[in-house]
Amino acid sequence: MGKGRRTRRAILDTALAETSTVGLAGISIGGLARKMELSKSGLFAHFGSKEDLQLEVLATARDRFVESVIVPALRLPRGEPRIRGLFDNWLQWSRASFLPGGCPFIAAANELDDVPGPLRDFLVDAQRDWLETLATAARIAVEEGHLARDLDVGQFAYEFYS
Amino acid sequence: MGKGRRTRRAILDTALAETSTVGLAGISIGGLARKMELSKSGLFAHFGSKEDLQLEVLATARDRFVESVIVPALRLPRGEPRIRGLFDNWLQWSRASFLPGGCPFIAAANELDDVPGPLRDFLVDAQRDWLETLATAARIAVEEGHLARDLDVGQFAYEFYS
DNA sequence: GACAAAATAGAACGATCGTGCTATAAACTG
Protein backbone atom coordinates (compact mmCIF):
# COMPACT_ATOMS: atom_id res chain seq x y z
CA MET A 1 0.00 0.00 0.00
CA GLY A 2 1.82 2.97 -1.34
CA LYS A 3 1.61 6.57 -2.03
CA GLY A 4 -2.11 7.04 -1.51
CA ARG A 5 -2.03 6.17 2.15
CA ARG A 6 1.07 8.22 2.68
CA THR A 7 -0.36 11.49 1.40
CA ARG A 8 -3.61 10.69 3.11
CA ARG A 9 -1.77 10.47 6.39
CA ALA A 10 0.09 13.70 5.68
CA ILE A 11 -3.20 15.45 4.94
CA LEU A 12 -4.68 14.25 8.21
CA ASP A 13 -1.64 15.42 10.15
CA THR A 14 -1.96 18.89 8.68
CA ALA A 15 -5.71 18.87 9.19
CA LEU A 16 -5.28 17.89 12.83
CA ALA A 17 -2.92 20.77 13.48
CA GLU A 18 -5.34 23.09 11.74
CA THR A 19 -8.26 21.74 13.73
CA SER A 20 -6.55 22.38 17.03
CA THR A 21 -6.44 26.10 16.22
CA VAL A 22 -9.57 26.81 14.16
CA GLY A 23 -11.80 23.92 15.17
CA LEU A 24 -13.32 21.07 13.22
CA ALA A 25 -15.77 23.26 11.35
CA GLY A 26 -13.08 25.82 10.63
CA ILE A 27 -11.01 23.63 8.35
CA SER A 28 -11.71 23.86 4.62
CA ILE A 29 -10.79 21.64 1.71
CA GLY A 30 -9.40 24.53 -0.28
CA GLY A 31 -7.30 25.90 2.54
CA LEU A 32 -5.97 22.47 3.35
CA ALA A 33 -5.10 21.86 -0.31
CA ARG A 34 -3.20 25.14 -0.48
CA LYS A 35 -1.21 24.28 2.62
CA MET A 36 -0.45 20.81 1.26
CA GLU A 37 0.37 22.09 -2.24
CA LEU A 38 -2.26 19.82 -3.71
CA SER A 39 -5.23 20.53 -5.93
CA LYS A 40 -8.55 20.80 -4.18
CA SER A 41 -9.98 17.81 -6.02
CA GLY A 42 -6.82 15.79 -5.58
CA LEU A 43 -7.09 16.21 -1.85
CA PHE A 44 -10.83 15.68 -1.83
CA ALA A 45 -10.45 12.35 -3.63
CA HIS A 46 -8.99 10.83 -0.47
CA PHE A 47 -12.23 11.43 1.40
CA GLY A 48 -15.73 10.99 0.11
CA SER A 49 -17.00 14.08 1.87
CA LYS A 50 -16.00 16.78 4.25
CA GLU A 51 -17.72 15.07 7.14
CA ASP A 52 -15.69 11.96 6.40
CA LEU A 53 -12.54 14.05 6.52
CA GLN A 54 -13.57 15.52 9.85
CA LEU A 55 -14.29 12.06 11.19
CA GLU A 56 -10.85 10.87 10.11
CA VAL A 57 -9.30 13.89 11.79
CA LEU A 58 -10.97 12.92 15.04
CA ALA A 59 -9.79 9.34 14.61
CA THR A 60 -6.25 10.60 14.02
CA ALA A 61 -6.45 12.68 17.17
CA ARG A 62 -7.61 9.67 19.14
CA ASP A 63 -4.76 7.54 17.77
CA ARG A 64 -2.25 10.23 18.65
CA PHE A 65 -3.74 10.48 22.11
CA VAL A 66 -3.49 6.76 22.71
CA GLU A 67 0.06 6.48 21.51
CA SER A 68 1.40 9.54 23.31
CA VAL A 69 -0.62 9.53 26.54
CA ILE A 70 -1.88 6.03 27.27
CA VAL A 71 0.70 3.65 25.81
CA PRO A 72 3.75 5.21 27.54
CA ALA A 73 1.90 5.16 30.87
CA LEU A 74 1.22 1.44 30.47
CA ARG A 75 4.94 0.88 30.56
CA LEU A 76 5.09 2.37 34.05
CA PRO A 77 4.53 0.22 37.19
CA ARG A 78 0.92 -0.52 38.05
CA GLY A 79 -0.79 1.72 40.56
CA GLU A 80 0.07 5.24 41.55
CA PRO A 81 3.08 5.70 39.25
CA ARG A 82 0.96 4.84 36.27
CA ILE A 83 -1.74 7.29 37.29
CA ARG A 84 0.85 9.97 37.74
CA GLY A 85 2.19 9.13 34.29
CA LEU A 86 -1.25 9.44 32.74
CA PHE A 87 -1.66 12.84 34.30
CA ASP A 88 1.76 14.11 33.21
CA ASN A 89 1.36 12.81 29.69
CA TRP A 90 -2.06 14.36 29.50
CA LEU A 91 -0.76 17.80 30.40
CA GLN A 92 2.05 17.42 27.92
CA TRP A 93 -0.39 16.32 25.25
CA SER A 94 -2.09 19.71 25.02
CA ARG A 95 1.30 21.26 24.42
CA ALA A 96 2.42 18.79 21.79
CA SER A 97 4.12 20.23 18.73
CA PHE A 98 1.51 18.81 16.40
CA LEU A 99 -1.24 20.58 18.33
CA PRO A 100 -0.41 24.29 18.04
CA GLY A 101 -3.83 25.29 19.30
CA GLY A 102 -4.13 22.97 22.27
CA CYS A 103 -6.24 19.88 22.87
CA PRO A 104 -8.45 19.30 19.83
CA PHE A 105 -10.97 17.28 21.83
CA ILE A 106 -11.81 20.21 24.03
CA ALA A 107 -12.23 22.46 21.01
CA ALA A 108 -14.30 19.87 19.18
CA ALA A 109 -16.44 19.13 22.22
CA ASN A 110 -17.33 22.79 22.50
CA GLU A 111 -18.47 23.12 18.91
CA LEU A 112 -20.22 19.76 18.75
CA ASP A 113 -22.10 19.63 22.02
CA ASP A 114 -25.21 21.00 20.34
CA VAL A 115 -24.78 19.39 16.94
CA PRO A 116 -25.93 15.77 16.82
CA GLY A 117 -24.41 13.45 14.27
CA PRO A 118 -21.60 10.97 13.74
CA LEU A 119 -18.95 13.50 14.73
CA ARG A 120 -20.44 14.03 18.13
CA ASP A 121 -21.03 10.31 18.55
CA PHE A 122 -17.38 9.65 17.89
CA LEU A 123 -16.37 12.25 20.43
CA VAL A 124 -18.70 10.86 23.07
CA ASP A 125 -17.27 7.39 22.54
CA ALA A 126 -13.71 8.67 22.79
CA GLN A 127 -14.46 10.44 26.04
CA ARG A 128 -16.09 7.34 27.49
CA ASP A 129 -13.07 5.25 26.56
CA TRP A 130 -10.79 7.72 28.26
CA LEU A 131 -12.88 7.76 31.42
CA GLU A 132 -12.86 3.97 31.50
CA THR A 133 -9.10 3.92 31.12
CA LEU A 134 -8.81 6.27 34.07
CA ALA A 135 -11.20 4.19 36.16
CA THR A 136 -9.27 1.03 35.38
CA ALA A 137 -6.00 2.66 36.41
CA ALA A 138 -7.62 3.79 39.66
CA ARG A 139 -8.93 0.30 40.33
CA ILE A 140 -5.46 -1.13 39.92
CA ALA A 141 -4.08 1.48 42.28
CA VAL A 142 -6.64 0.43 44.86
CA GLU A 143 -5.58 -3.21 44.44
CA GLU A 144 -1.96 -2.21 44.92
CA GLY A 145 -2.88 -0.37 48.09
CA HIS A 146 -1.92 3.04 46.72
CA LEU A 147 -5.43 4.40 47.01
CA ALA A 148 -8.09 4.04 49.68
CA ARG A 149 -9.95 0.75 49.42
CA ASP A 150 -13.40 2.38 49.52
CA LEU A 151 -12.64 4.76 46.66
CA ASP A 152 -15.35 5.28 44.07
CA VAL A 153 -13.18 4.73 40.99
CA GLY A 154 -15.82 6.16 38.67
CA GLN A 155 -16.00 9.34 40.68
CA PHE A 156 -12.21 9.48 40.84
CA ALA A 157 -11.98 9.21 37.07
CA TYR A 158 -14.51 11.97 36.61
CA GLU A 159 -12.71 14.35 38.94
CA PHE A 160 -9.41 13.49 37.33
CA TYR A 161 -11.01 14.35 34.02
CA SER A 162 -12.29 17.71 35.22
CA MET B 1 -34.22 57.01 18.92
CA GLY B 2 -36.68 54.83 17.19
CA LYS B 3 -36.98 51.90 14.96
CA GLY B 4 -33.36 51.58 13.98
CA ARG B 5 -32.13 50.82 17.47
CA ARG B 6 -35.02 48.49 18.08
CA THR B 7 -34.33 46.20 15.14
CA ARG B 8 -30.66 46.46 15.85
CA ARG B 9 -31.30 45.17 19.33
CA ALA B 10 -33.51 42.39 18.00
CA ILE B 11 -30.78 41.36 15.57
CA LEU B 12 -28.24 41.23 18.36
CA ASP B 13 -30.54 39.13 20.51
CA THR B 14 -30.98 36.61 17.72
CA ALA B 15 -27.28 36.71 16.95
CA LEU B 16 -26.44 36.06 20.59
CA ALA B 17 -28.65 32.99 20.70
CA GLU B 18 -27.10 31.79 17.47
CA THR B 19 -23.60 32.41 18.79
CA SER B 20 -24.21 30.34 21.88
CA THR B 21 -24.85 27.32 19.69
CA VAL B 22 -22.59 27.75 16.64
CA GLY B 23 -19.95 30.11 17.97
CA LEU B 24 -18.95 33.61 17.00
CA ALA B 25 -17.40 32.57 13.72
CA GLY B 26 -20.35 30.35 12.92
CA ILE B 27 -22.88 33.11 12.55
CA SER B 28 -23.44 34.49 9.06
CA ILE B 29 -25.09 37.64 7.79
CA GLY B 30 -27.27 35.75 5.36
CA GLY B 31 -28.42 33.17 7.89
CA LEU B 32 -29.17 35.86 10.41
CA ALA B 33 -31.15 37.85 7.85
CA ARG B 34 -33.21 34.80 6.96
CA LYS B 35 -34.03 34.14 10.60
CA MET B 36 -34.95 37.80 11.13
CA GLU B 37 -36.94 38.01 7.90
CA LEU B 38 -34.82 40.88 6.71
CA SER B 39 -32.78 41.38 3.58
CA LYS B 40 -29.09 40.66 3.87
CA SER B 41 -28.15 44.25 3.07
CA GLY B 42 -30.84 45.66 5.31
CA LEU B 43 -29.39 43.78 8.21
CA PHE B 44 -25.82 44.51 7.23
CA ALA B 45 -26.52 48.26 7.20
CA HIS B 46 -26.76 48.22 10.99
CA PHE B 47 -23.14 47.16 11.30
CA GLY B 48 -20.22 48.35 9.25
CA SER B 49 -18.68 44.91 9.05
CA LYS B 50 -19.04 41.40 10.29
CA GLU B 51 -16.35 41.91 12.90
CA ASP B 52 -18.30 44.88 14.21
CA LEU B 53 -21.37 42.69 14.47
CA GLN B 54 -19.41 40.05 16.37
CA LEU B 55 -18.06 42.69 18.70
CA GLU B 56 -21.58 43.97 19.40
CA VAL B 57 -22.71 40.41 20.07
CA LEU B 58 -20.01 40.07 22.70
CA ALA B 59 -21.03 43.41 24.20
CA THR B 60 -24.63 42.24 24.31
CA ALA B 61 -23.57 39.05 26.05
CA ARG B 62 -21.63 41.06 28.60
CA ASP B 63 -24.61 43.35 29.25
CA ARG B 64 -26.90 40.36 29.70
CA PHE B 65 -24.40 38.79 32.06
CA VAL B 66 -24.17 41.90 34.19
CA GLU B 67 -27.90 42.40 34.42
CA SER B 68 -28.80 38.79 35.12
CA VAL B 69 -25.85 37.58 37.22
CA ILE B 70 -24.20 40.54 38.90
CA VAL B 71 -26.94 43.11 39.46
CA PRO B 72 -29.36 40.76 41.26
CA ALA B 73 -26.54 39.55 43.53
CA LEU B 74 -25.76 43.11 44.51
CA ARG B 75 -29.22 43.34 46.04
CA LEU B 76 -28.36 40.51 48.44
CA PRO B 77 -26.67 41.19 51.83
CA ARG B 78 -22.93 41.75 51.71
CA GLY B 79 -20.67 38.81 52.37
CA GLU B 80 -21.42 35.15 52.00
CA PRO B 81 -25.04 35.47 50.80
CA ARG B 82 -23.91 37.65 47.95
CA ILE B 83 -21.20 35.19 46.92
CA ARG B 84 -23.72 32.40 47.02
CA GLY B 85 -26.02 34.52 44.87
CA LEU B 86 -23.28 35.12 42.31
CA PHE B 87 -22.64 31.42 42.10
CA ASP B 88 -26.30 30.48 41.73
CA ASN B 89 -26.96 33.16 39.14
CA TRP B 90 -23.91 32.08 37.24
CA LEU B 91 -25.10 28.50 37.00
CA GLN B 92 -28.52 29.69 35.95
CA TRP B 93 -26.98 31.96 33.35
CA SER B 94 -25.70 29.09 31.20
CA ARG B 95 -29.19 27.69 31.15
CA ALA B 96 -30.91 30.97 30.29
CA SER B 97 -33.58 30.81 27.62
CA PHE B 98 -31.77 33.26 25.41
CA LEU B 99 -28.68 31.04 25.42
CA PRO B 100 -29.84 27.74 23.93
CA GLY B 101 -26.25 26.56 23.49
CA GLY B 102 -24.85 27.44 26.88
CA CYS B 103 -22.47 30.15 27.99
CA PRO B 104 -21.32 32.11 24.94
CA PHE B 105 -18.16 33.29 26.67
CA ILE B 106 -16.86 29.77 27.04
CA ALA B 107 -17.59 29.03 23.40
CA ALA B 108 -16.04 32.30 22.26
CA ALA B 109 -12.99 31.85 24.47
CA ASN B 110 -12.32 28.50 22.88
CA GLU B 111 -12.40 29.78 19.34
CA LEU B 112 -10.57 33.02 20.04
CA ASP B 113 -7.72 31.91 22.27
CA ASP B 114 -5.42 31.60 19.28
CA VAL B 115 -6.82 34.44 17.19
CA PRO B 116 -5.53 37.85 18.23
CA GLY B 117 -7.63 40.90 17.51
CA PRO B 118 -10.27 43.18 19.00
CA LEU B 119 -12.63 40.27 19.63
CA ARG B 120 -10.15 38.48 21.82
CA ASP B 121 -9.21 41.72 23.53
CA PHE B 122 -12.81 42.32 24.43
CA LEU B 123 -13.14 38.83 25.83
CA VAL B 124 -9.99 39.17 27.91
CA ASP B 125 -11.27 42.43 29.38
CA ALA B 126 -14.64 40.90 30.19
CA GLN B 127 -13.03 37.98 31.97
CA ARG B 128 -10.79 40.31 33.98
CA ASP B 129 -13.79 42.38 35.04
CA TRP B 130 -15.57 39.26 36.18
CA LEU B 131 -12.60 38.03 38.19
CA GLU B 132 -12.32 41.45 39.85
CA THR B 133 -15.99 41.37 40.75
CA LEU B 134 -15.48 37.98 42.38
CA ALA B 135 -12.40 39.18 44.26
CA THR B 136 -14.27 42.21 45.53
CA ALA B 137 -17.14 40.07 46.77
CA ALA B 138 -14.65 37.81 48.54
CA ARG B 139 -12.94 40.78 50.15
CA ILE B 140 -16.27 41.99 51.50
CA ALA B 141 -17.02 38.52 52.86
CA VAL B 142 -13.71 38.58 54.69
CA GLU B 143 -14.58 41.96 56.19
CA GLU B 144 -17.91 40.60 57.32
CA GLY B 145 -16.17 37.67 58.97
CA HIS B 146 -17.77 35.10 56.67
CA LEU B 147 -14.46 34.00 55.24
CA ALA B 148 -11.06 33.43 56.83
CA ARG B 149 -9.15 36.65 57.37
CA ASP B 150 -5.99 35.41 55.69
CA LEU B 151 -7.78 34.37 52.49
CA ASP B 152 -6.08 35.17 49.20
CA VAL B 153 -9.06 36.80 47.51
CA GLY B 154 -7.42 36.67 44.10
CA GLN B 155 -6.83 32.95 44.40
CA PHE B 156 -10.37 32.50 45.69
CA ALA B 157 -11.75 34.31 42.67
CA TYR B 158 -9.70 32.19 40.33
CA GLU B 159 -10.84 28.92 41.88
CA PHE B 160 -14.40 30.13 41.93
CA TYR B 161 -14.01 30.85 38.24
CA SER B 162 -12.64 27.40 37.46
C1' DG C 1 9.48 -1.28 -20.99
C1' DA C 2 4.17 -2.30 -21.61
C1' DC C 3 -0.11 -2.06 -19.26
C1' DA C 4 -3.43 -1.69 -15.74
C1' DA C 5 -4.32 0.76 -11.61
C1' DA C 6 -4.06 4.40 -8.70
C1' DA C 7 -3.21 9.29 -7.67
C1' DT C 8 -3.58 13.93 -8.94
C1' DA C 9 -4.93 18.10 -11.81
C1' DG C 10 -8.16 21.04 -13.99
C1' DA C 11 -12.41 23.01 -14.84
C1' DA C 12 -17.05 23.78 -13.75
C1' DC C 13 -21.46 23.55 -10.88
C1' DG C 14 -24.55 25.89 -7.63
C1' DA C 15 -24.49 27.88 -3.07
C1' DT C 16 -23.10 30.95 0.20
C1' DC C 17 -19.91 34.12 2.07
C1' DG C 18 -19.00 39.44 3.26
C1' DT C 19 -19.53 43.79 1.23
C1' DG C 20 -20.54 47.52 -1.78
C1' DC C 21 -23.96 50.33 -4.66
C1' DT C 22 -28.54 52.48 -5.79
C1' DA C 23 -33.38 52.87 -5.24
C1' DT C 24 -37.60 52.65 -2.66
C1' DA C 25 -40.25 52.56 1.47
C1' DA C 26 -41.01 53.77 6.09
C1' DA C 27 -40.36 56.67 10.06
C1' DC C 28 -39.71 60.91 12.26
C1' DT C 29 -39.89 66.41 12.40
C1' DG C 30 -41.87 70.61 11.63
Next chain:
DNA sequence: CAGTTTATAGCACGATCGTTCTATTTTGTC
Protein backbone atom coordinates in the same frame (compact mmCIF):
# COMPACT_ATOMS: atom_id res chain seq x y z
C1' DC D 1 -49.74 67.07 5.36
C1' DA D 2 -44.87 68.20 3.38
C1' DG D 3 -40.26 67.37 3.60
C1' DT D 4 -36.38 65.14 5.33
C1' DT D 5 -33.98 61.84 7.55
C1' DT D 6 -33.60 56.96 8.30
C1' DA D 7 -34.41 52.14 7.50
C1' DT D 8 -34.80 48.50 4.34
C1' DA D 9 -34.82 46.04 -0.32
C1' DG D 10 -32.72 44.61 -4.47
C1' DC D 11 -28.97 43.61 -7.18
C1' DA D 12 -24.27 42.64 -8.28
C1' DC D 13 -19.29 41.81 -7.25
C1' DG D 14 -15.52 38.67 -6.33
C1' DA D 15 -14.21 35.03 -3.32
C1' DT D 16 -14.66 30.72 -1.33
C1' DC D 17 -17.32 26.79 -0.04
C1' DG D 18 -18.15 21.42 -0.95
C1' DT D 19 -18.72 18.47 -4.73
C1' DT D 20 -18.73 16.14 -9.32
C1' DC D 21 -16.96 15.35 -13.73
C1' DT D 22 -13.30 14.21 -17.10
C1' DA D 23 -8.32 14.24 -18.31
C1' DT D 24 -3.66 13.42 -17.31
C1' DT D 25 0.07 12.11 -14.81
C1' DT D 26 2.30 9.01 -11.73
C1' DT D 27 2.84 4.55 -9.54
C1' DG D 28 3.15 -0.38 -9.04
C1' DT D 29 3.01 -5.11 -11.54
C1' DC D 30 4.23 -8.57 -15.00
